[in-house]
Amino acid sequence: MSQTFPVASDLSATWSFIQPGLEYILGAEGDQGVTPKMYMNCYTAVYNYCVNKSRHGSSNAPINATTGNNSYSLAGAEIYSKLDEYLVKFVNNLKKEPDELFLEFYVKRWTRFTIGAGYMNNVFDYMNRYWVQKERSDGRRDVFDVNTLALLKWKAHMFNNNADQLIDEVLEQIERQRNNEIVDTYYISTAIKSLVYLGIDIQDLKKPNLVVYIKHFEHKFLEKTAEYYGRESARFLSQHNVVDYMKKCETRLSEEVSRSNNYLEDHTKKPLLETLNDVLIKDHAQAMYDQFLSLLEHNEIEHIQIMYKLLSRVPFTLQPLADSLEKYINDEAAKALEEIKSAAETQEETTRVDSKPQRRSNSGLVSPKTYIHTLISIYVKFNDIVAVAFSNDPIFIKSLDNACRRFVNKNSIAMSSPKSSCKTPELLARYADGFLKATSKEADIIGMTTENLMIIFKFIEDKDAFEEHYRRLLAKRLINGNTKSDELEESIIQKLQEENSLEYTSKMTKMFQDMKSSEDLKNTVREHLKQTDNTVKDFSPLILAQSMWPFKHSDDYQLNLAPELLPAFDKVQEIYNKKHTGRQLQWLWNHGKSEIKANLSKKGKPPFLFTVSNVQLMILLAFNKSSTYSFEELLNIVGVAKHTFESHLLPFTKYKLLEQEPAGQEFFSNNTTKFTIVDEYKSKKLKVNFVSSIKTEQKQEEEDANKEIDESRKNFLSACIVRIMKARKEMKHNELVNEVATQSLSRFRAKIIDIKRVIDYLIEKEYIRRIGNDSYEYLA
Incomplete structure (x- = not known):
């Protein structure tokens, strides 16, 4: 390049001066770049030309329509036109080497061209800032800054003429990479980014535009991706099992995510994942469904987790999996419950053959503990699976809940027939009674917890039935003083209230209030008994609200109170009437129990302590006056119904406290049969409970x-x-x-x-x- 600057007004001379420098800037001379001096000379020549033309105008230039004067815009029009022609010629003259892939040629030349375009944009900076800016502000949309002009010429004369070949070679390189061949990702990345740069909106140069990228690359890329993975997945599944396929899917998805992060635009990431999900997952979801039950049976939690993660990428594919889980849980529950039912029936048969009768469960052959723990074990097993394998997905939580509600309320143990009421609420109430009773043996209540109770309570449908059975058993525990802990009882009632409502536990709460309000009465009565010489040494009367407690006065228990007990009971009536007027007390003789000392031991040994019912108490007190009574005499003394009297008298003869004459079951209820109390009771225990042997009216x-x-x-x-x-x-x-x-x-x-x-x-x-x-x- 000559060191002498051309005449500022001479366009030809100025262009001849800067063209060699533009060749170096754009890379026409190979990798040899422009020198700083050459760069500054080019900038100065363009600047001088534009400034000179702006000052003096041009007689050949058109008149500005707005002002009527020579336009300031004439300062760049001619040289802009020269540059336009030059760039077209430059791009058209770029040729690839015979042994060179078009992709390599394109990327190399594009990289060098865009770098040069940036420098060239600075060379024409004065023209950009004044002439180009003014032209565009006047509404010219066919005039651009030099950098944009260069990109548009590249697009029109290089990209548009070779777009199909370029994209095909890019997609070929991507497929080779998917086939684990080594490729230079730089060429792929640069070519794809060039499409973004070429997306120029001529109306608004600052607005991002992906039209070229989407039209020429994205659509074809997604189509080829679907074809590739469609072929691969079908071929892989034909040669491998589903578990291996799921692992392959995970690998492929991870690779594609990495690939998209490396050289794809964000716009493509979502449709790419949708395409992959459709081809790799949705199209083969049925194969996963078919394998699901087998994985469950073998407890392959890790593989189920992989299946869930894959299917969760296509949300609607999860519902069939959740439905399969629900059905499987119900089937497993039915098997487990049928097993314990069969085992109980077998044990019953064995017991019957051995002719040694055992006490049968109140609600059937299966004990409440065995039944509830079986339900709990099923719930815990599948709750863990839902938590670990399905990440507590709401869809699978719902399936677990639906299955639990079904097998808890409808199973072969709970339902004796399709139309019968469900026994689960009653069994659950008896289960709670088992670990809340103070008399329960520790060995019998291992594993019985409040948490188990609340888990099953959540699933039972007839919560009112549970409340009724639980309240009845609670009432027995309270009046018999048989609760393990008042705090534990109240905590369970609190949890039931939280799970349901305040109204649900209102009666139970009132029962506890009655127990506490009866304390003052008990203390007053005890003080009275201490001050009097009375047969009754201790007395704990309870005042219970009839509407809250599940007890009813029975005509079968019209008990005749023994004379020695009358003062204590009259005192209770007197104390209560002083506090309350207009209220009537009814004694529930069929509830409560008494402890009585019996001097029937050998000389020198302490007396026996008998636990008896109120009816049994009246029977034994009668023997203080006579050692022998007929059946009819005792019945008249006690006063209750005959069948009730029989059930309470029987334990005394069964355990040889009373001698029957004549002996034999057939003579037991004859009016003339004699009953005589023994002089010396032979029991090895000093404490004997006759209440537990009474035939209950279950x-x-x-x-x-x-x-x-x-x-x-x-x-x-x-x-x-x-x-x-x-x-x-x-x-x-x-x-x-x-x-x-x-x-x-x-x-x-x-x-x-x-x-x-x-x-x-x-x-x-x-x-x-x-x-x-x-x-x-x-x-x-």
């Missing part, structure tokens, strides 16, 4: 409980219907039934027939009336 208790549950449900449904109708005034039959069924779910699963019966009852009582064939109206 069937009657169950009937009473079921009757109470049915009555409570009828009242609940009645109140629910009236409340809904009062708010809505009018309602269609199906809407009312559905609303009532929904509201009752917190307590029990209401049957449609029961709701209809209550509706008919309320119509009869004129709370509501029918309108037409399928609607009801509330009557104020």
Whole structure:
């Protein structure tokens, strides 16, 4: 390049001066770059030309339409045109070597060209800042800064003419990389980035534009990706098992994510993952479903976790997996419960053959502990699987909950027939009673916890049935002083309240209040007994609210109180009447127990301590007056119903405290049969419990409980219907039934027939009336 600057007004001379420098800048002379002096000479020549033209104008230039004067914009138009022609010629003259891939040629030349374009943009900086900027502000959208102009010429004359070849070679390199061949990712990355740079919005040069990238590369890339992995996945599954395929999927997905981070635009990442998910996962989801049960059976948690992670990438594919899990849990639960039922039946058969009768569970052959722990073991097993393998995904938590609700409420042990009521609430209440009773042996209650109770409680549908059975057993524990811990009892009631409602535990809470409020009465009575010479040494009366406790006064227990006990009982009545007026006390003789000293030991030995029922107490006290009575005489003394008297008398003859004459079961209830108390009782134990041997009326208790549950449900449904109708005034039959069924779910699963019966009852009582064939109206 000549050191003498051209005449500033001479365009040809100026261009001839700077063109050699542009050749060096753009790399036409190979890797030899432009020198600082050459760079400054080019900049100065362009600057001089533009400044000179701006000052003097041009007689050949058009007049500015706005001002009427020679336009300032003429300062760059001619040299801009020269540069445009030069860039077109420069790009068209670029040729690749015969042994060179087009991709390599393109990337090398693009890299050098864009670097040069940046420097060239600085050379024409004065023109960019004044002429180009003014032209674009005047609305010219065909004029650009030099850097943008260079990119547009590259796009028009290099990229557009070779786009298909370039993209094909890029995709070929990507496929080779997927096949684990070594490729130079620099060429792939640079070529793809060039498409982004070439996405120029001529209306707004600052606005990002991916039109070129999406049109020429992204669509083709996604299509080829789908084809590649479609072929590979089908081939791999035909030669390998599903577990290996899932591991292969994980590897491939990880590779593609890494690849996308290296040279793909963010815009492509989402559709790429969607394409991969469709081809690798959705299209082969059925194969995973088919393998799922086998993995569950073999407890392959790690592989299930891989399956879940893959399927979770396509969310709608998870539901069939969750449905399979739910069915599998139900099947496993049914097997486990059938096994313990069969084992219990086998044990019962063996016991019957050995002719040594054993006490049978109150609710069937399977003990509450075995039953509840079996349910718990199933829940814990699959809860762990849901937590570890499925990361506590709500879909799988719901499946576990649905399965638990089903096998807890509907199984071969809980349901003796499809129409029978579920026994699980009762068994759960008896399970709780087992570890809450103070008399339970530690060995018998190992593993029985409050946590187990609350887990199963959460799943039972008939919560009102559990409440009734639990309350009845709690009442027995309280009045018999048989609770292991008041704090434990109250903590369970608190948890039941939190799980359900304050109303749910209101009766149980009141029962505890009654027990505490009875303390003052007990203390007063005890003080009185200390001051008097009385047969009764200790007395703990309890005042219970009739509406809260599950006890009813029975005509079968019209007990005749022994004369020696009358002062103590009269004192209770006197103390209570002073505090409360207008209230009536009813003694529940069929509940509670007494301890009595019996001087029937050998001389020098302490007396026996008998635990007896109230009826048994009256029987034994009668023998203070006479050593022998006939059956009829004792019955008249005690005063209770004959069948009740028999059940309480029998333990005395069974354990040889009373001698029967004539002996034999067939003579036991004859009026003339004599009963004589022994002079010396032969028991090896000083404490003897005769209450535990009384034949309980368990069937009657169950009937009473079921009757109470049915009555409570009828009242609940009645109140629910009236409340809904009062708010809505009018309602269609199906809407009312559905609303009532929904509201009752917190307590029990209401049957449609029961709701209809209550509706008919309320119509009869004129709370509501029918309108037409399928609607009801509330009557104020």
